[in-house]
Structure formats: C-alpha cells, structure tokens
Amino acid sequence: MNFSVRAADKSRIGSINFDDLQFGQDFADHMLICEYRDGEWKTPEIKPYGPLTFDPSLSALHYGQSIFEGMKAFYKDSSTVHLFRVDDHYERLVRSCNRMVIPAPPREMFVEGLQKLMELDYKWVPNRDECALYIRPFVFGTDPKIVARPADSYLFLIINSPVGPYYKTGVKPVTLTTSPEYVRAVKGGTGEAKTAGNYAASFKPAKEAVNKGFTQVLWLDAIEHRYVEEVGTMNIFFKFKDRLATPALSGSVLSGINRRSVLELAREMGVQAVEERISIDDLFAAQEKGELEEIFGSGTAAVISPVSTIHHEGKTIDVEMKEDSFAKKMRKAITDIQYGKVHDRFGWVTPVKVG
C-alpha cells in the first residue's frame, strides 16, 4: 500500500525519562493519519506527531461516533520489535466500526502502517522489563455538522506511547465492588464495541467505587443485575478448584484479546478453561465451599491483575494472595511470548525488523 511519509526533523526522545514513564502521556515522534472522504479512504500519511485542527461542530464531539483499539509492541532485541496479536486487534476494530456505522480502514493500512511506524520509532519501544510501546489506533467522525446521523467524513490515526510497568511498586491486588445503581453495558447496546462513550459512562460509577475505598467496579449484567461481566476495563477470570472460568460473551462484554490468550494458554497448561454464565451468588457459594481459589482481571494495559476482594450488597469475598498463584504463572506465560523469551507456538507475534 502507498503511504506518504514525512519524517520528523528532530526526535523528541531525548526529553523522555524512560525510568519514570506515566501511562499514555508521552507520544512517539510519528503518527499515522488517514482521511475518509467521498466514500473512500485516501492515501495514509505518516508524519510528525502533532495537534489536529477542527471545527467546533466536529461530529464525533457531539454524537460520539468514535472507536479505538489498545495494543502493544515489545522490545525483542536491538533489531526486532514484536507486535502482539495484530490481526485480532484489527478484527475487533472492524467490529467496533461496524457497530458505530464507521467505515473500517483497510487491513493493509492498519498492518503496514503499524510496521512503518515501528521502523521509524523503534527507539521508543522501551528496552526494559515490563515496559512496552502502547499503540492507540482510533477512528472518529469529522463532519463539521451538528446533525445526528452517521458522518460522511472520518479520520483514522495511530499514535504510540511508551509505557512503564503498570504496577510500579510490584503487582498490587485489585479490590472490587459492584455498583448498586449503574451498569456498563446492556445486550443490544454498545458494550461489545470499543467505543468512547462506554468509557465516559463508566467514569461516574468508577469514581464512586474509589470513593468507597475500592480500586474498580465489578460490572454486573444490566437486566438481572446478577451475572458477572467485566471488571473496570478488564475481563475477569475465576479459578475454581475444578476449572478456570470467565463470563461468556453475552453481547455486552468486550471480547478481550488477553481474555482469548488466557483461555488458550490455560488449555495448553492442561487446565479446563470455560466461558460460562457466572452469577455473583454462585461466587459467594463457591467461596463458602472453599472452591474459589483465585480471581484475576486480564487486559492489555496490566496483562493480568490479581483480585483480592469483591464487595457486593454488604457481603465480601476475600481471596488469599499466593506467591505461586495461577495468575502469576499466566502473566509470565503471556509476557514470555510477547517479549520473545519463548517460542511463539500460537503465532500471536508479528516480528518487525528495525534499525
């Protein structure tokens, strides 16, 4: 595919403190930007990262036609960067676009664009344990019109941000509470799509959870308010004595790429790994019977986050944090593939030659 490439005159990398990276605050020298107009995607440009200008009437600001992805690139060695599960991320981007009536950027633009960005900005992929380059592709409507209908024009961008260890002082267990009032998503709504409004809608209940002393919200289904769906911005797993279980994709759960990786790796480890309906009452019952061993979240940002506590309607589940936990084993199994420390027998990694 044809790209128009304009390299930055001078890199900004010297101003970045790689020992103290804050999530999503520094951005690599280059970005990809492509316009959709007159029914087609134009030639993508790769150019220096910088501000966009737009009309106050920009449609995405008013009606939220905006979707994104979140993925990572890892330092393998001085001449190789690893992109993780590119096809899965592209396919989810397409599903998000379809749900929000946004034309999906072509696969080659996504895949080759990422490769070109890595070739230009490979020095921004931190060569440090637990660090990575967080990749943020996104698409939004750009019609300069406050008319409530799908836009005719869009922008697709990819920006990249070096990120440090999610837990700077060692993995910290997450404490969860259900929300008595709010839900994240409802079947038939937009929960399956990675669309901006889902996150905006979650901020109020998330803030209330923090005010009550918890880390994040354990989202329950919107209809019966009984079935567990996700946690904060992660999928959730329960390690029972006889199986590893995660809520089935019910129509309101985001289909996490790490969720998929955990299921595949668990099966490889010989653990029965299932997707099923999990009610909050079943969790309390399992804990009472001593069958609930571990709880953890999975997502691109933190990979695996152990959960120590679930609070629901005045009752609490506490799980013991073990040194040799399954969550820890899973975290290592995933990151070993990401950083190329073990053979990638699943074909999850796209190596990009750099330098």
Ligand SMILES: Cc1ncc(COP(=O)(O)O)c(C=O)c1O
């Ligand atoms: C709502 C929600 N659920 C789950 C996930 C985990 O998905 P992934 O493993 O693809 O990062 C994310 C983060 O992307 C999310 O925002």
